[in-house]
Amino acid sequence: MSSELLNRLRAEVGGDAVVTDEDIMGSYSRDMMPIAPYGKPLAVVMPGDVDGVQACVRACADAGVPIVPRGAGSGLTGAANAIDGCVVLVTTKLDEIVEIDAANRLAVVQPGVVNLDFRDAVSKHGLFYPPDPSSYDWCTIGGNLATNAGGLCCVKYGVTTDSVLGLEVVLADGSLLRTGRRTVKGVAGYDLAKLFIGSEGTLGVITQATVSLRPLPQAPATLVAGFPTTAAAGDAVARIVGEGLVPSLMEIMDASSIRASEDYLRTDLGTGDDTQALLLCQSDSGGEVARREMDALEQMCRDAGAGMTYSTDDLAEGNMLLQARRVVLTALELYGTWLTDDVAVPRTRIAELMTGCARIGEEVGLRVAVVGHAGDGNMHPTIVYDPSSEDETARAHRAFDDILSVGLSLGGTVTGEHGIGKIKQAWLEREIGPVGMRVHRQIKGALDPHNLFNPNSMFAVHGEPDAAGGSTAEQ
Numbered sequence: 001m002s003s004e005l006l007n008r009l010r011a012e013v014g015g016d017a018v019v020t021d022e023d024i025m026g027s028y029s030r031d032m033m034p035i036a037p038y039g040k041p042l043a044v045v046m047p048g049d050v051d052g053v054q055a056c057v058r059a060c061a062d063a064g065v066p067i068v069p070r071g072a073g074s075g076l077t078g079a080a081n082a083i084d085g086c087v088v089l090v091t092t093k094l095d096e097i098v099e100i101d102a103a104n105r106l107a108v109v110q111p112g113v114v115n116l117d118f119r120d121a122v123s124k125h126g127l128f129y130p131p132d133p134s135s136y137d138w139c140t141i142g143g144n145l146a147t148n149a150g151g152l153c154c155v156k157y158g159v160t161t162d163s164v165l166g167l168e169v170v171l172a173d174g175s176l177l178r179t180g181r182r183t184v185k186g187v188a189g190y191d192l193a194k195l196f197i198g199s200e201g202t203l204g205v206i207t208q209a210t211v212s213l214r215p216l217p218q219a220p221a222t223l224v225a226g227f228p229t230t231a232a233a234g235d236a237v238a239r240i241v242g243e244g245l246v247p248s249l250m251e252i253m254d255a256s257s258i259r260a261s262e263d264y265l266r267t268d269l270g271t272g273d274d275t276q277a278l279l280l281c282q283s284d285s286g287g288e289v290a291r292r293e294m295d296a297l298e299q300m301c302r303d304a305g306a307g308m309t310y311s312t313d314d315l316a317e318g319n320m321l322l323q324a325r326r327v328v329l330t331a332l333e334l335y336g337t338w339l340t341d342d343v344a345v346p347r348t349r350i351a352e353l354m355t356g357c358a359r360i361g362e363e364v365g366l367r368v369a370v371v372g373h374a375g376d377g378n379m380h381p382t383i384v385y386d387p388s389s390e391d392e393t394a395r396a397h398r399a400f401d402d403i404l405s406v407g408l409s410l411g412g413t414v415t416g417e418h419g420i421g422k423i424k425q426a427w428l429e430r431e432i433g434p435v436g437m438r439v440h441r442q443i444k445g446a447l448d449p450h451n452l453f454n455p456n457s458m459f460a461v462h463g464e465p466d467a468a469g470g471s472t473a474e475q
Contacts, residue, residue, distance in 0.1 A: 036078020071143030077421025111142025148198030155375025218286025234351025264331030343407030344416030378416030
């Protein structure tokens with residue numbers, strides 16, 4: 001059966017599009033999450049067009065071989081990780097910007113286009129695509145859609161779904177579903193596009209998106225504020241939110257993240273040795289409006305107890321300060337392997353989450369650095385450990401789960417933008433409950449009755465092994 005499927009794939013998708021070399025397949029077998037399980041695929045298939053995607057899906061469906069859709073592999077939950085005997089369907093060769101309609105402020109784009117390349121392309125038309133995950137210089141639009149990715153601009157512009165008008169999706173029978181619209185308004189039928197966004201490749205393969213664009217914002221002004229305690233930084237966030245200010249960016253870093261970035265960039269952010277938290281804000285409103293916003297933000301930070309504040313409208317200087325936030329994960333590699341978490345809490349409880357993470361770090365004896373999107377409460381506590389040590393690995397796993405528990409206890413969610421993947425299935429069930437899980441499984445069963453797409457990711461169908469090798473069958 002395997003040889004028959006491979007022969008069919010080569011005949012219908014193209015010989016060059018089907019990869020069976022074990023070394024090459026290994027590089028497509030997992031994403032960036034070190035603890036997520038992964039298997040050995042039968043093949044990696046890289047279609048160059050939508051017809052190739054449809055042919056691959058039909059062939060795998062006929063053979064009963066599961067498909068794991070994959071973009072660039074920048075994910076952080078193992079959602080795109082291979083399982084034994086599957087076909088990894090890579091969408092990076094569908095990399096065309098089909099259309100930029102400047103007059104209607106929309107674009108049509110294929111899933112393999114890199115986020116930053118797309119942003120650069122529309123900027124030449126005076127337009128702006130807001131979603132900007134930290135991996136924006138190499139992650140793809142398809143992966144952003146599959147995880148409903150966010151980024152640093154979410155506080156003002158929302159997450160990926162907020163920019164999507166419509167999708168084209170290859171379903172489990174190989175048919176092509178067109179959802180959504182090109183108009184500003186439209187309520188014809190169920191909003192099926194939103195259903196597929198964030199579904200992590202479990203319902204179909206996204207092959208095209210129609211997205212809304214915004215006018216290119218002004219060059220941002222930047223504010224950095226250092227606080228003597230995380231509580232003071234949390235108070236500043238609460239004041240800003242309470243006053244109704246909406247900066248284009250509002251990020252927070254704890255002391256461990258600040259030091260790691262400074263060491264990595266070989267620079268001094270000027271926050272001082274006593275700073276326990278840093279708030280980084282930007283306004284892209286331009287002109288007098290931006291000046292008023294920055295003045296108000298700075299005053300609120302001072303009122304909350306900031307020990308230092310510094311603002312600038314110099315673009316290069318602002319980019320340097322923002323770079324310190326963007327490089328945190330890379331900077332933490334100086335100390336070991338990182339395991340990054342993704343929880344979102346009410347914005348008034350950010351300080352409690354950060355305090356809880358510090359406590360957990362002390363309890364397990366590992367560095368836990370916290371950065372996050374303070375504007376929307378989405379935080380990324382990151383555990384640093386030595387993977388060659390079984391003891392440290394076990395402690396890192398414990399810390400990961402303990403952080404999720406704290407997040408839920410504060411009225412939060414176990415994922416703000418990374419998704420569930422193969423590492424948080426039990427936590428999904430804990431958060432949404434049995435009725436929520438039943439509805440998820442019913443939707444999966446309706447669209448993918450034979451469990452073709454990404455089985456064992458996000459949640460398990462009753463009776464199939466879960467990601468840890470157990471069973472989710474009801475007793």
